[in-house]
Amino acid sequence: FFHLWYLFSLIFWRLALPYWWRLHYPVVTSWMAAALFCGLNAYQADPFGTWMIDVKYIVAYFPLFCLGVTGKQERWELWENKWSRPAGAAALAAVAVMPIVLVLPGDFSNGIIWAYGTRLHNIVGGEGWGGNFLMVLLRLVVPLAHAIAIWGFLHLMPRRKIWLVTACGERCLATYVFHILGGMLISAVGVYGSSCDGSDAPIWAEPAIVAFAVLSALFWSSSFMWKALWPILDPPVHLILRSD
Template sequence: MRATPPSSAGPGRDPWWDNARFVSATLIVVLHTVGSIMDRHDSLHVFHVAAWAFRVPAFVVLAGVFSSAGPLGPRRLRTLLSSVALPALIFSVLFSLETKALGGPLDLHVAQLPWTLWFLMSLFCWRLLLPLVVQLRHPLLVTTAVALGLGYLDEFGLQFSASRTLVYLPLFYFGWRLGQGMLRDWFDSRWSLPAAVAGVLGSVTAAALWHRDIKGQWLSMRHAYRADTPLGLEGAWLVRLAVLAAAAALVLCLLRLMPRRRLPLVSALGAGGFTVYLLHPLVILPLREKGLIARADTPAELVALVTFGVLLTVVLASPWVRRLVRPLTHPAATWLLAPAPARPPAPVPAPRAPESAPAPAVRTP
């Protein structure tokens, strides 16, 4: 199997990737819905730890699948600005305005984008870095070494999403390699299916047994190491290595279990994963700030919150919502960018004589 990501929406899309994106987007929305009350309920905390790799790490890997390592020409740079950088700034402003409307301060976020928007800043950097990374002799080894060593530097933190960008870079490159057809035996062989089931069950089991022992900073990738890791500050890099390796393995398990055929509703909604990621914080923030989420305490209320998160994903990923907000999620940047350079015309080859033509006679005086 060679995984070749489609370049545009429509019948040519591979439903396998869209199915995976819908699952990851749904888990992200559900976690953000219940995240503010997660510490009060063991069941929600188990869900947070068990499904962690299927949320942000899976989104990072899938972003790598759909990225190109080709030269960063003018057209690719323009697309990067209009499809990633501008939506990040637009939704940062919307988030600030909504926070102000809810009674908070009006803070404009540029260096440190709010809530989930760090992902767009990192995505912008990953796509700039990928053509450079693939030139390395051992890209996965080098990017992993950088991710592990970064925890000893306090300078890399939330500003410009520097820590997450470099720590997740190995997973982004890993996703690009998957898109190039790496590990096709894993996805095609029969033995990998029970192994993938065992991996998911192992994640759930580990979360049920040790969810309170797994620290949030181990999974967030936002800050430098702390001395309270089980191996101390000197061995903290081993904890990060284990977390990154587990994330990559569990994403492989998720993709192996994901149906490759087109699923009713799911495949179509998976194409809207980017829209879901941008819009859902704007819906959840008022519910959280007004205390509506904090009131949930009984099992029935928790189930209702989870159900709300799933339904919110379905609504935001729907085609009509995507069309409605497209000016925000895919803004036209003609007012900002210079006119696109025209492609030079292809040179016309000079006419040449047929190879079988006889050589012209040479006259002698």
């Protein structure tokens, strides 16, 4: 249930977007609001081991969703230049090295910073307003780093169309959202061993996981599943909104 967090976030984003889009500069306002909400730690919860969906995940990634919608609406295009791929590689490498160089204390500290994980207390800056405002600054910087990494990744991707791969890539959202269901199925077969941590996994486990991952991706990104899942992945909120 918890691993379907992106699906629940996606539904919320689609429902909130028509209203948020009425604001001036929706990307900037969502960026600022998410930084304040998550950085000041006004909402505290411990979703691990429960059926809860962390509200901070929903709020923290909303600016990137608004950024993607803006790019689609404004018809942003890739930078077509001989230096676009090297620039993309450099941007991606620069962001990738940050969590390695800027290591924070704690087992899940980098996850809390870079993946917007839940925290019950400040891991940097100490408790109180000082630590909270430092987290606000981090929440302002991290989405910028994510946006740079996305830009770099997109400029590294092949431009030409490749049979099957391109079509599946266009429908990969279904794979991303529902891959956990396939993971539960192959786990039941026993590829992770009796302890489910891989320590006593059978010798055929890794080839089976790779083969199943390919088949699962083809299944979830097929045109049939895309048509079946599209109302869930892109809820028709226009049906409940007033035309004026």
